Amino acid sequence: MRDNAKANPNTWLHILDPAFRxxxxxPPHGVIGSFRxxxxxxxxxxxxxNPQWRPSPKAAAMPEPETELERILQRARTGYEPGEALIRAVLNATLxxxxxxxxxxELAGFQDxxxxxxxxxxxxxxxxxxxAWPHSRAIAGRDLVTQLAGCPLLLNPGQKPGAVISAEHLVEAASLAR
Known part of the structure; x- marks a missing residue:
């Protein structure tokens, strides 16, 4: 950093979010801040x-994602992906x-x-x-959406990052994807 500064006087030394090299x-939101x-x-x-900095999943110390859905969930929770990307990822995932x-x-619902x-x-x-779950079973996201009966989806209960996604948004996205 010092060598870079010596070679570039009258500039700024930017400290990058660990997601960037x-x-x-x-992007402006990928710079943590700067030294003159x-x-x-x-x-x-x-x-x-930098007031525009948005901590990436890596900077927020989120665990390495195991699935594409987890990757997009982390990026959506940190503002690096739009919410629509998360909805599409749920539809394409195995949950x-x-x-x-x-x-x-049977599909079980829980009262918040x-x-x-x-x-x-x-x-x-x-x-x-x-x-606390005695067992779990795999289901395709698209199939799950048809069984929600208007109930929101709680993704990764009790974990961070998690999300609550309305059934209406999921059903609408599933109908548009057909």
């Missing part, structure tokens, strides 16, 4: 934080839902203790299946 095209480099190429000690036994094919609303919970991979 020097030499890459970095003076005419002698010395770095000023005062750090100027894990609650099952009482290995043979259970805060809002009283009935939610259908699903995990994006085995690591997010709640320990």
């Amino acid at each position: 020097p030499g890459e095209e970095v 480099v003076d005419a002698n190429g010395d770095i000023d000690e005062r750090f100027e934080p 894990l839902v609650y099952a009482k036994s290995p043979q259970d094919r 203790q805060v809002t009283g609303q009935i939610l259908v919970a699903a995990a994006s991979s085995h690591r997010y299946v709640p320990e």
Whole structure:
């Protein structure tokens, strides 16, 4: 960094979010902040934080995603993907839902203790299946959407990142994708 500053006086030394590398095209929200480099190429000690910075999943210390859905969920939660991308990813994913036994094919809803609303919970991979579930079963996201009966989908219950997605948004996206 000091060599770079000496070679580039009267500039700024930008500190990048760990999702980006020097030499890459970095959007304004990918810069954590900057140090001023003076005419002698010395770095000023005062750090100027970037108010536009959005911490990436890596900067937010999110675990390495195991599935495409997890990757997009992390990026949507950090503002690096639009919410519509998450909805499409749910439709294209294989999800894990609650099952009482290995043979259970019913879709269970759970009442949210805060809002009283009935939610259908699903995990994006085995690591997010709640320990309290006796079993889980795999279901295609598109198939799950047809069974929600208006209940929102709670993705990765009790985990970060997680999400609540309205049944209406999922049904609408599924009908447009046909």
